[in-house]
Structure formats: structure tokens, C-alpha cells
Amino acid sequence: MTHKIEISGVSKWFRRNGEEIAAMRETSLAIEEGRFVSIIGPSGCGKSTLFNIIAGLMPPSTGKVMADGKDIVGTTGYVGYMLQKDMLLPWRTILDNIILGMEVRGVPYKEAVERALPLMEKYGLKGFDKHYPKELSGGMKQRAALLRTLLYDRDIILLDEPFGALDAQTRLTMQNWLLQIWEDFGKTVLFVTHDIDEAIYLSDDIYVFSSRPGRIKSKITVTMERPRKTEDMTSPAFMELKHHLMDLLSAGHDEELIS
Numbered sequence: 422m423t424h425k426i427e428i429s430g431v432s433k434w435f436r437r438n439g440e441e442i443a444a445m446r447e448t449s450l451a452i453e454e455g456r457f458v459s460i461i462g463p464s465g466c467g468k469s470t471l472f473n474i475i476a477g478l479m480p481p482s483t484g485k486v487m488a489d490g491k492d493i494v495g496t497t498g499y500v501g502y503m504l505q506k507d508m509l510l511p512w513r514t515i516l517d518n519i520i521l522g523m524e525v526r527g528v529p530y531k532e533a534v535e536r537a538l539p540l541m542e543k544y545g546l547k548g549f550d551k552h553y554p555k556e557l558s559g560g561m562k563q564r565a566a567l568l569r570t571l572l573y574d575r576d577i578i579l580l581d582e583p584f585g586a587l588d589a590q591t592r593l594t595m596q597n598w599l600l601q602i603w604e605d606f607g608k609t610v611l612f613v614t615h616d617i618d619e620a621i622y623l624s625d626d627i628y629v630f631s632s633r634p635g636r637i638k639s640k641i642t643v644t645m646e647r648p649r650k651t652e653d654m655t656s657p658a659f660m661e662l663k664h665h666l667m668d669l670l671s672a673g674h675d676e677e678l679i680s
Contacts (some may be wrong), residue, residue: 425609426452426475426493426500426577432486433470443634444470447483450628450637452577452611457603459612459620461666462630468613472579476502477544501575505582507566509554515565516541516550522573533572539566544602560591564598571602577609585615593651596622599639600649617666621659622649629669 428451433444445467449660452458460468473479475486477497485492493499501522509518515607519541520533528536541547546564554562563583570578583599584592596619603610614620620627621643629639643662 425454425488427485427487428452428471428475428641429485429487431471431481431486433467433473433474433479434482446635446636448635449484450640452609453626454576454609455607456625457610457612457623458626458628459614459624460628460630461614461617461620461670462635463632463670465616465633466630466635468579468630468635472502472581472613478502495651499575499577501570501573501578503566503570503578503580503583505585506606507554507559509561509562509566510619511554513553514550515546515552515554515557518554519572520568521633522569525600526573537568537572540572541592544568545598558591559587560595563587563595567599567602571606577611580610580612582613582615584619592619599623604646604648617663617670618654619646619651621662621666622654627666631667638672641666641669 428439429449430447431445432447434441435444436442448471454491460471462468470479474481474494477493477495477499480495488492488499509515510521513521516534516537517541519537520530523533523536538550544564546561546568548635549557549561554565557565567583584595587595600623612620612623624643627641627643628637629641630636641662645658
């Protein structure tokens, strides 16, 4: 099963009114096994485009996406992918939404339910199995969506601003919840966010994208010890790194990738 993905020279161009428009310039990065990696950058810089390419939903204009030693461009199913919108089906119960990915993969219904219910109990959804999405708060729906992604059973998970629509208090609760799941499952995570604090708090590594057409300006390794605690967000080390990232995002010139 896939544990690491390497992106090499990937770019994306669109044709509009006969003119080629760059959405993302040549980008290379490696998602190491078991790491929590975040991407931050201005709106429209190509972060979601990169995710769609990795997930096999969009072909790149140039470059390769390698997994298990082979190019997986245009191939779906190698990663789990969760969008900001929970995408829960309103006519299915929360339990039936959570097991959807397993059903798609051919897991028998009874077996899928037996795998899902203990996780629902452990991760804050006990008693909600027969509820419908409209009966849950935004945070609870995101829990269900993330459990569905986990149970799709891929070692690499792409999370595209999953907490962007939540209020600040719920967002922090969900960040701690995600860290617990990440530590329990040992997944490799690639995470897109506009929130610098969130990127620092969650990540081992942070890639900073330039404005559109995006490219990687810098890679920053977060050296704060784990497990992370809420009070870490006001520590001098945290604030120093935050200011550094703010400077990178506001800089008008591209910087070379720090390897």
C-alpha cells in the first residue's frame, strides 16, 4: 500500500479564449511516510489544483506523481481525499455515510458496520449512527466525513481546508481531534489551510506557495515537540515561526525551496 508520494515538476495550464493561463508552475515535493504536511498560500495559488492532480482527478500539464515506484497520474484510489465541504449524502444515515467508501471498495455491509461503529464510539460520534446529516452540527459532520475518509483505508490522506467553515472554538476542538486520529492511525497527511496558526499547530512540515500561478517558495520544518498542546500556540517559538511564515507569504519575490 502507498506510504509515500513524490511530486516532480508538476504544473498546470488551462486554455481560455484561445490563451494559455498558468494555474500552477512547476512544483516538486515529497510527502514522507507518517508525516503531517501542510500547504499554505494565497487564494487561487494552485493548492487545490495540486490536490486534484495527486488524487488522479485532473491531469497535470507537465511532471509526474510517483507512488510505489510508478507514475500514478490519472489514476484514482491511491489516496483518501476530503474536501472542505463534508459531502455527506443527506438521504443516508451518518453510519451509512461513514461506510460509503468501504461499500465502494466491495466490503460487505455487515463487516463495514462492524468496523465503523467502534470508531464512531471512540471518536465522538457514539449514538449518532441513525441520525441524518441535517441533524448534526458542522463539526460533527466533519467528524463523520473524516471517518469515512479514514475507512476508505489509504495510507495517504489529502485534507483540503476541512475546518475552514467552522467557528474558532469548534475549529480548535477539531484540530485536537484530528491530531489524536493521526497519532492513532499513523496516516500520512497532506493538509491545505489558509490559517497559519493551524498549519503550525498541526504540522511537521509546511510548504509555502507563491501567489498564482503558484510554486513552492519555501519548506519549513516545525520543530515543536509532540504531542502539541493548546498553550503551545502562544509560546515564543510558535510566534517566531508565525511571523516568519507571514513574511514569506507577504514577500513579493519567490524564494528558493529550502530542502
